[in-house]
Structures are given as structure tokens and as C-alpha cells.
Amino acid sequence: MRKKILIVITGSIAAYKALYLIRKLKEKDFFINVIMTNSAKKFITPLSVSSLSEKRVYENLFDLTEETEMGHIKLAKMHDLIIVMPASANFIAKVSNGYADDLATTVLLASKTKVLFVPAMNINMLTNPITQKNIKYLRSLGYDFIFGNEGKLACGDYGLGRMSEPDDIVKYLDILFDKTKPLDGIEALVTAGPTQEPIDPVRFISNKSSGIQGYLIAEELAKNGANVSLISGPTNLSTPLNLSNFIKVETAEEMLKVCLKKIPKDLFISVAAVTDWKINYNKHKMKKEEGIPKLKLIDNPDILKSISFHKKRPRLVVGFAAETKHLTQNAMKKIKQKKCDFIIANNVANSKEVFGSNMNEVAIMNTKGIFLKLTKMDKKKLAIKIVKEVIVPSLN
Ligand code: C5P
Numbered sequence: 001m002r003k004k005i006l007i008v009i010t011g012s013i014a015a016y017k018a019l020y021l022i023r024k025l026k027e028k029d030f031f032i033n034v035i036m037t038n039s040a041k042k043f044i045t046p047l048s049v050s051s052l053s054e055k056r057v058y059e060n061l062f063d064l065t066e067e068t069e070m071g072h073i074k075l076a077k078m079h080d081l082i083i084v085m086p087a088s089a090n091f092i093a094k095v096s097n098g099y100a101d102d103l104a105t106t107v108l109l110a111s112k113t114k115v116l117f118v119p120a121m122n123i124n125m126l127t128n129p130i131t132q133k134n135i136k137y138l139r140s141l142g143y144d145f146i147f148g149n150e151g152k153l154a155c156g157d158y159g160l161g162r163m164s165e166p167d168d169i170v171k172y173l174d175i176l177f178d179k180t181k182p183l184d185g186i187e188a189l190v191t192a193g194p195t196q197e198p199i200d201p202v203r204f205i206s207n208k209s210s211g212i213q214g215y216l217i218a219e220e221l222a223k224n225g226a227n228v229s230l231i232s233g234p235t236n237l238s239t240p241l242n243l244s245n246f247i248k249v250e251t252a253e254e255m256l257k258v259c260l261k262k263i264p265k266d267l268f269i270s271v272a273a274v275t276d277w278k279i280n281y282n283k284h285k286m287k288k289e290e291g292i293p294k295l296k297l298i299d300n301p302d303i304l305k306s307i308s309f310h311k312k313r314p315r316l317v318v319g320f321a322a323e324t325k326h327l328t329q330n331a332m333k334k335i336k337q338k339k340c341d342f343i344i345a346n347n348v349a350n351s352k353e354v355f356g357s358n359m360n361e362v363a364i365m366n367t368k369g370i371f372l373k374l375t376k377m378d379k380k381k382l383a384i385k386i387v388k389e390v391i392v393p394s395l396n
Contacts, residue, residue: 003177004031006079006113008104009049011039012086014120014163019044021085021166022052028170033058033075035104037091061103072103076110081176084108086120086163089131095143096134116144116172120163139239139246146172146241175242181225182392187264188226189314190218191272191303193233195252199295200282207273208355211235213320214271216383218243221267224387229262231255233272252278252300259303263310266395269318270304308339316341316394322348331365342366342390364390 005025009018018034025032034049035058046057061072084091084104091104100106108115117138125131135145146169148162192214196204211232218230219240229245233255239246245262249255252274259268277297286293308317319340321331324347331345346362348355361376364386372389374382 002029002031003081003173004033004079005173006075006082006107007032007034008037008082008084008087008091008108009034009040009044010037010084010086010088010091010104011042012088012120012163013043014086015040015043017120017163017166018085019048019052021083021169022049024166024170025173026052026054028173030173033079035059035075035107037102037104039088039090058103061106072106073110075103076107076113079111079113081173082108082111082113082115083118083169084115085118085169087117089119089121089125089128092117092119092131092134092138096138114142114144114176116146116169118146118164118169120148136248142244144172144241144243145239147238172241175223179225181223182396183221183387184225186221186226186266186395187314188218188221188228188267188269189231189259189262189264189307190214190221190228190269191231191233191255191259191274192218193235193237194273195233195255195275195300196250197252197275197278197300198250198281199279200285202285205277205279206234206275209233209273210355211237212358213360213379213383214269215240216380217269217271217386220383220387221269221391224392226267227264229264231258231262231272251275252303256301256303256306259307260310263307263312264314265312266314267316267318267391268304268307268314269391270307271320272303273320273322274300274303276300302338304338304340313339316391318342318344318390321345324349328363328365328370331363332369335365335367341394342371344386 009015032053034053036046050057094105095108100109146164148164193211194206194209196206198204215237218228222228222242227244230243231247247258249258278300279295304319317340319338321334321343323330327345327347331343335343343365344362346360358378359376360379360382362374363370364372
């Protein structure tokens with residue numbers, strides 16, 4: 001069936017790129033409606049938009065003609081996707097705070113449709129903690145964001161505020177609307193990255209995990225149609241696209257809490273390098289003058305075990321095991337102890353070749369022994385292999 005897309009154009013110098021997007025989407029036979037905010041009209045005209053979309057452009061909330069022709073609630077409900085492009089800092093702030101003071105914000109608040117924001121703004125506005133907080137919050141609710149590459153901005157600054165190109169949006173749509181995917185309807189939960197266990201307000205213990213492998217697996221699952229929740233410890237990675245939920249946590253306790261809330265019916269993949277121990281937290285910074293502190297380590301909860309022994313255990317549970325010796329034997333022990341269907345074991349004896357690197361070499365074990373032994377390959381290829389050769393066959 002023809003997919004229906006609502007494009008919301010807000011005020012930014014990048015608004016002209018929305019014209020190109022409309023043309024591309026028309027060529028691909030999408031059904032399109034467009035809302036322009038008042039600020040958007042300062043950059044491009046409704047006439048140029050409607051000449052391309054071959055439709056009237058919606059502009060006002062209380063315009064009687066518009067409301068009789070197409071009420072705002074109908075606009076909010078009838079589409080398969082809403083794309084906000086360009087998305088200004090102001091518009092993102094309004095949506096994240098539940099404002100409904102014009103047609104565009106009202107439609108977004110009244111809508112349960114998936115929303116993709118394509119931000120374009122000055123780098124200081126983008127990196128401002130206020131904007132970052134708004135984006136983080138919206139992401140945690142399942143809103144998607146696509147950012148452009150670094151480059152010179154219209155304001156003369158250089159940085160990451162540039163908008164993504166319309167061709168990237170078309171790629172996003174190709175993945176979103178391809179309904180012949182093998183994991184369609186599958187619910188998946190993935191953990192990734194390290195956890196950080198605070199010692200005092202400025203110190204913590206953690207490990208070298210970069211999160212790369214977990215993020216790539218989450219992205220690959222989503223590409224294959226799964227509804228993916230990714231729970232991540234602190235990383236410097238950008239959020240994978242097409243996720244249903246993306247939640248960042250710091251400690252193992254926090255990760256466990258979110259995982260228990262989000263137990264899926266189908267699949268749990270525990271890629272996170274959960275810090276095995278935590279420490280009794282000191283409310284005040286420990287002083288050097290007070291001598292070498294005696295830190296008492298306490299066991300952290302085992303998240304993988306909590307999920308695999310849970311009464312709502314997903315159909316498939318996959319763990320990871322980083323070992324420096326006796327790789328396969330230890331992995332087999334772990335399969336039993338942690339009641340996993342698969343353990344993906346990697347040798348981290350030479351840790352620099354794994355942590356933070358793009359390469360990985362693993363053996364995939366199931367309850368009977370070695371299921372698949374793979375040569376060294378880049379983490380993206382490995383994510384594709386894991387999904388294609390382990391996850392898809394096990395869930396079908
Ligand atoms: O016991 P070990 O840390 O080697 O087990 C590794 C597997 O268990 C990984 O899948 C990791 O995500 C998971 N794990 C966990 N909670 C812990 C420790 C490990 O979920 N506290």
C-alpha cells in the first residue's frame with residue numbers, strides 16, 4: 001500500500017532542502033502532506049512547496065477552510081510517518097515539552113505516529129545542554145533523529161549542526177517501510193557498552209568496552225524489522241537508527257532496572273560489559289591526605305541471569321563472553337550457569353585488538369558446543385552474521 005508521509009517544515013536556512021526531499025518522495029510515489037510553521041515561511045514559500053507536493057500546504061491551526069478540508073486530528077492520525085525537516089532547536093524544545101501552540105506542534109502532540117527529526121541549527125544551539133536534554137528525552141520516547149555530517153554551517157561556524165541530506169532520509173524510509181523483513185514483529189532488547197560504578201562524585205570503576213558491537217547488533221536487528229530497545233552504558237557512539245527505544249544508563253543497577261521494565265517476548269542479547277563489582281559510594285570526594293582508601297567491592301547484579309531465569313524469559317537469550325584463556329570451556333560453563341541459548345565468546349587476551357577496535361573474532365556456542373567459529377572480521381560484518389545465521393533461524 002502507498003505509504004503516507006507528513007512533512008513538517010520549520011524555520012531554518014536548510015528549509016530549501018525539504019523541497020528536494022518532497023521531489024524525491026513524490027518520485028518514489030509516497031503520498032505526501034506538508035505543514036509549514038510561520039518561521040519556515042520566512043525561508044521558503046508555501047507556493048514553492050505546493051508546486052512540488054501538488055497539494056495545498058497546511059499552515060494554520062484555526063483556519064476554518066483547512067479544518068473543514070482536513071481537521072488537525074485527522075492530519076495527526078492518517079500518516080505512516082512524520083518527518084520534521086529541518087527541525088529547529090525551538091521546535092524540538094516545544095515538542096519535548098508538550099507544547100501545542102500552532103498546527104505543527106498540535107499535530108505532533110496528538111499523534112501516535114513514528115516521528116523522524118532532521119535537525120539543522122547552529123552548532124552552539126545543538127550542543128547546548130538544553131537542546132541535548134530535549135533530544136535525549138525525545139529519543140528515549142522512541143523519536144528518531146538523523147544528524148548530518150560535520151561541515152561549514154550557514155552562520156559561518158564549523159561543526160555538526162548541518163542537516164542530513166534528503167538522500168539519507170530516503171535510505172531511512174527504504175529500511176522503515178520494507179515489510180518483507182525476516183524479524184518483522186519481533187521484540188528485542190539489547191544491552192551495550194560498559195557500566196560505570198561511582199566511587200565518589202568524581203571517580204568510578206568501569207572497563208574498556210566501547211559499545212560498538214552492541215550498537216551494530218541493535219542496528220542490524222532493526223534493519224531486519226525487529227522492534228529494538230537498546231539500553232546503553234556510557235559511550236561516545238551515535239544512536240543507531242530505527243530503534244523503538246534508546247535509553248542511556250550509567251550503573252549496572254540502572255541497566256537492570258530498565259531491562260526488567262522492558263523484558264521483550266522474543267529476544268534478549270546481552271552485549272554490555274557489565275562491571276562485575278560496585279563500591280560503597282562515598283558522598284564526598286575522597287581526599288589524598290586521608291591515605292590510600294580501602295575500597296570494598298560488592299557484587300553487581302547479573303543482568304543476563306536475571307532475564308534468563310525470569311518467569312517472562314524471552315524465547316531467545318544470547319550472552320557474550322570476553323575471556324583471556326580457555327575461551328570455549330568457559331563459554332560452555334557460562335551457557336549453563338546463565339541459562340543462555342547462545343554465548344558469543346571472544347578472546348580478549350590482546351584487548352587492544354577488540355575493545356574500541358572495529359574488528360572482532362568470535363566463536364558462537366550453543367548448549368551442544370561450538371555452533372559457529374568465525375575468523376576475524378569487522379564488527380559490522382559480525383553483527384550481520386549473528387543476526388542472519390543465529391537470530392533469524394532461531395526465531396523462525
Ligand atoms: O560472567 P561474565 O561477565 O563473563 O558474562 C558475560 C555475559 O553476561 C555478557 O553477556 C554480559 O552482558 C552479561 N553480564 C550481565 N551482568 C553482569 C555481568 C555480565 O548481564 N553483572
